[in-house]
Amino acid sequence: MPGLLEFNNYSMGFLNDEGQVINMMDNVSFAVQEGRAVGIVGESGCGKSMTTLSIMRLLPNNAVVQGGVINFQGTNLLALSQESMEEIRGKDIAMIFQEPMTSLNPVLSIGFQIGETLQRHQPALSKAEIKEKVIEQLRMVGIPNPEKRYSQFPHQFSGGMRQRVMIAMATICHPKILIADEPTTALDVTIQAQVLDLMSKLKVNGSLMLITHNLGIVVEICDDVVVMYAGRVVESGSMVEIFDHPTHPYTRGLFAAIPTLTHNQDELYTIPGSVPVSTKFLPGCRFAPRCTQAMEHCYTQVPPERELSPSHLVNCWLEFEQRGEG
Amino acid sequence: MKEAYLKVKNLTKHFPISNSLFRRTGFVHAVNQVSFELYQSETLGIVGESGSGKSTLGRVIMKLIQPTAGEVIYKGKNIFNEPEATIRRDMQMVFQDPYASLNPRMKVGDAIAEPLLAHHIVTGRKEAREKVCDLLHTVGLQPEMYNNFPHEFSGGQRQRISIARALGMAPKLLVCDEAASALDVSVQAQILNLFNNLKNGMDLTYLFISHDLAVVKYISSRILIMYLGEVMELADTEELFSKPLHPYTQALISAIPEPSTRRRKERILLEGDIPSSINLPEGCKFQSRCFKAMPECVYTHPPLSEVAPQHYVRCLLYPNQAGG
Numbered sequence: 001m002p003g004l005l006e007f008n009n010y011s012m013g014f015l016n017d018e019g020q021v022i023n024m025m026d027n028v029s030f031a032v033q034e035g036r037a038v039g040i041v042g043e044s045g046c047g048k049s050m051t052t053l054s055i056m057r058l059l060p061n062n063a064v065v066q067g068g069v070i071n072f073q074g075t076n077l078l079a080l081s082q083e084s085m086e087e088i089r090g091k092d093i094a095m096i097f098q099e100p101m102t103s104l105n106p107v108l109s110i111g112f113q114i115g116e117t118l119q120r121h122q123p124a125l126s127k128a129e130i131k132e133k134v135i136e137q138l139r140m141v142g143i144p145n146p147e148k149r150y151s152q153f154p155h156q157f158s159g160g161m162r163q164r165v166m167i168a169m170a171t172i173c174h175p176k177i178l179i180a181d182e183p184t185t186a187l188d189v190t191i192q193a194q195v196l197d198l199m200s201k202l203k204v205n206g207s208l209m210l211i212t213h214n215l216g217i218v219v220e221i222c223d224d225v226v227v228m229y230a231g232r233v234v235e236s237g238s239m240v241e242i243f244d245h246p247t248h249p250y251t252r253g254l255f256a257a258i259p260t261l262t263h264n265q266d267e268l269y270t271i272p273g274s275v276p277v278s279t280k281f282l283p284g285c286r287f288a289p290r291c292t293q294a295m296e297h298c299y300t301q302v303p304p305e306r307e308l309s310p311s312h313l314v315n316c317w318l319e320f321e322q323r324g325e326g
Numbered sequence: 327m328k329e330a331y332l333k334v335k336n337l338t339k340h341f342p343i344s345n346s347l348f349r350r351t352g353f354v355h356a357v358n359q360v361s362f363e364l365y366q367s368e369t370l371g372i373v374g375e376s377g378s379g380k381s382t383l384g385r386v387i388m389k390l391i392q393p394t395a396g397e398v399i400y401k402g403k404n405i406f407n408e409p410e411a412t413i414r415r416d417m418q419m420v421f422q423d424p425y426a427s428l429n430p431r432m433k434v435g436d437a438i439a440e441p442l443l444a445h446h447i448v449t450g451r452k453e454a455r456e457k458v459c460d461l462l463h464t465v466g467l468q469p470e471m472y473n474n475f476p477h478e479f480s481g482g483q484r485q486r487i488s489i490a491r492a493l494g495m496a497p498k499l500l501v502c503d504e505a506a507s508a509l510d511v512s513v514q515a516q517i518l519n520l521f522n523n524l525k526n527g528m529d530l531t532y533l534f535i536s537h538d539l540a541v542v543k544y545i546s547s548r549i550l551i552m553y554l555g556e557v558m559e560l561a562d563t564e565e566l567f568s569k570p571l572h573p574y575t576q577a578l579i580s581a582i583p584e585p586s587t588r589r590r591k592e593r594i595l596l597e598g599d600i601p602s603s604i605n606l607p608e609g610c611k612f613q614s615r616c617f618k619a620m621p622e623c624v625y626t627h628p629p630l631s632e633v634a635p636q637h638y639v640r641c642l643l644y645p646n647q648a649g650g
């Protein structure tokens with residue numbers, strides 16, 4: 001089944017000082033299905049934000065797309081004109097950034113900023129209609145006193161409230177897919193819980209792509225999971241498959257390295273070494289130097305994609321047992 | 327009975343706040359009447375949300391800032407009446423951002439050697455170099471890295487360097503303020519294990535500050551929960567997780583998303599935001615968000631009481647049992 005949003009063998013990199021392109025994301029393929037929430041997980045620098053910025057066509061200036069397509073409803077976003085892309089951004093595809101303060105304008109009222117998005121995509125609405133819809137939207141994301149809050153400015157809102165405002169702004173045009181890049185990382189746990197609760201209530205209305213390094217949040221919200229390492233997808237599938245049967249050596253290491261409330265270990269498992277920078281990527285498996293099971297050919301040849309079950313793919317040279325539908 | 331290594335008594339720190347005309351307009355009540363004993367060789371975890379006063383508490387205990395009131399008794403004396411030198415060698419601190427605490431133009435080896443020479447722990451460059459190589463080895467770095475500069479290291483390696491620097495003074499107490507929080511999961515695990523191994527090898531006592539309850543649970547033998555500058559609960563780690571008594575502790579534990587597909591118990595969702603620590607509520611500081619609040623919570627400030635042996639709670643739901 002074709003997904004609502006699909007990455008097919010997408011590759012991108014960065015220009016260095018010598019004018020060469022150093023590859024970062026390599027042959028990335030995954031799909032976000034209609035009405036499902038996908039979690040993209042991986043450690044700092046693995047390319048999570050580049051994935052989202054590639055969809056929005058908001059990559060940094062020195063970034064270069066090297067190949068592949070990103071299809072949205074069957075249309076390659078990479079081939080669209082600037083105007084058509086403008087049209088889609090905010091309306092069909094909306095995004096929430098990690099730090100809400102930097103994406104809100106400090107000198108404009110909250111109500112005006114939310115209303116602006118609506119006005120841009122539905123120019124026929126009157127001022128009064130816009131205001132009414134914005135207040136309704138603020139109420140829906142749980143802002144108390146929305147009539148009063150409408151005319152206040154970002155600095156008058158707490159971190160958790162600002163994130164609610166961002167969610168209100170991103171969802172006011174009922175986008176087909178909402179992309180959230182670390183939406184709760186800057187928040188305290190009890191406030192994070194409030195925002196997660198809101199997001200799981202909202203998710204019924206469309207697809208969601210959630211970027212996080214917090215595996216606990218993935219369980220709360222996501223139906224599917226994509227695990228990235230050093231610019232490549234190493235494992236993907238349904239959330240239950242990945243969490244109950246983590247298979248790639250990196251995924252398994254990641255799970256074992258996290259202190260949790262339920263596990264009582266004397267010593268945490270550690271993945272030796274650290275994440276490589278893109279100038280040091282190997283031609284073969286990019287995880288090989290840290291992998292305890294690496295074989296000689298792992299260093300030189302890109303690992304194949306293997307299907308463990310109809311809802312579970314892993315990219316690794318090891319032989320794994322097949323499972324039925326999980 | 328365990329031996330108290332350090333006694334913290336009614337420690338209070340208020341920061342004055344002024345408006346643009348430099349007129350004092352009030353105080354931030356960062357730390358309020360905090361009392362506890364730190365035992366020899368234990369790891370005491372300090373948990374609380376942003377602004378609850380964890381770092382301020384750590385910095386006051388380290389004598390990096392003066393308290394507004396209260397005492398820290400170390401070796402029978404209040405450290406605030408003693409000269410700096412009495413505690414500086416015994417107590418060291420490791421911070422969240424190792425990059426900010428390392429001079430970018432100084433070779434990391436020299437950065438580690440500097441305090442050793444300044445405090446005459448070693449005499450001469452040669453001995454300093456040997457000691458530094460030992461320390462690098464202790465924290466899992468190669469001695470050849472002596473001549474590298476901070477920017478040539480990863481976040482985890484830089485954190486190892488600042489740990490090496492703190493260990494050079496052969497401290498007995500290490501205050502770790504979010505020392506693993508900025509690190510990636512796989513690197514965080516390496517640093518947490520390093521802390522545990524060092525503790526066993528060098529008989530260290532830790533004050534481990536973090537906002538991550540799962541990390542604190544992993545590393546600590548006892549846990550102190552803070553909210554708006556006050557101690558809300560203090561208990562052994564096992565006890566705190568099996569019998570959390572304070573509603574805030576209960577909410578905090580339930581709010582942590584766990585990476586497991588097994589169904590977990592229902593989450594306690596707290597309403598509203600954390601109040602500002604400038605205009606503190608009169609009664610219980612948690613009252614505005616508490617899901618078990620009673621009418622008297624609005625005006626009665628609960629005392630911290632020992633409701634079971636070594637289990638302290640500040641909540642009106644629990645009458646003082648061990649106090650009588």
Ligand SMILES: Nc1ncnc2c1ncn2[C@@H]1O[C@H](COP(=O)(O)OP(=O)(O)OP(=O)(O)O)[C@@H](O)[C@H]1O
Pocket residue numbers: 014024042043044045046047048049050051060061062063213277278
């Ligand atoms: N403008 C740029 N020029 C060169 N390299 C860049 C640029 N922007 C990002 N990178 C590199 O691309 C890689 C992927 O970055 P990205 O921001 O996608 O990581 P991430 O997975 O979102 O990490 P985090 O969890 O820290 O947000 C990183 O190694 C980063 O250093």
Ligand SMILES: Nc1ncnc2c1ncn2[C@@H]1O[C@H](COP(=O)(O)OP(=O)(O)OP(=O)(O)O)[C@@H](O)[C@H]1O
Pocket residue numbers: 341342354355356374375376377378379380381382383537603
């Ligand atoms: N030098 C200062 N001047 C004024 N206020 C301060 C100062 N240092 C801290 N504060 C305030 O004291 C309170 C406690 O701050 P502290 O840094 O101790 O909290 P914390 O628990 O460490 O938070 P975090 O988890 O964000 O690090 C906060 O309201 C903070 O704004």
Ligand code: SF4
Pocket residue numbers: 248249250285286287288289291292293294295298303315316317318
């Ligand atoms: S391909 Fe090889 S090196 Fe890479 S994860 Fe699999 S076993 Fe390890």
Ligand SMILES: [Mg+2]
Pocket residue numbers: 048049050181
């Ligand atoms: Mg990112």
Ligand SMILES: [Mg+2]
Pocket residue numbers: 380381382503
């Ligand atoms: Mg702090």
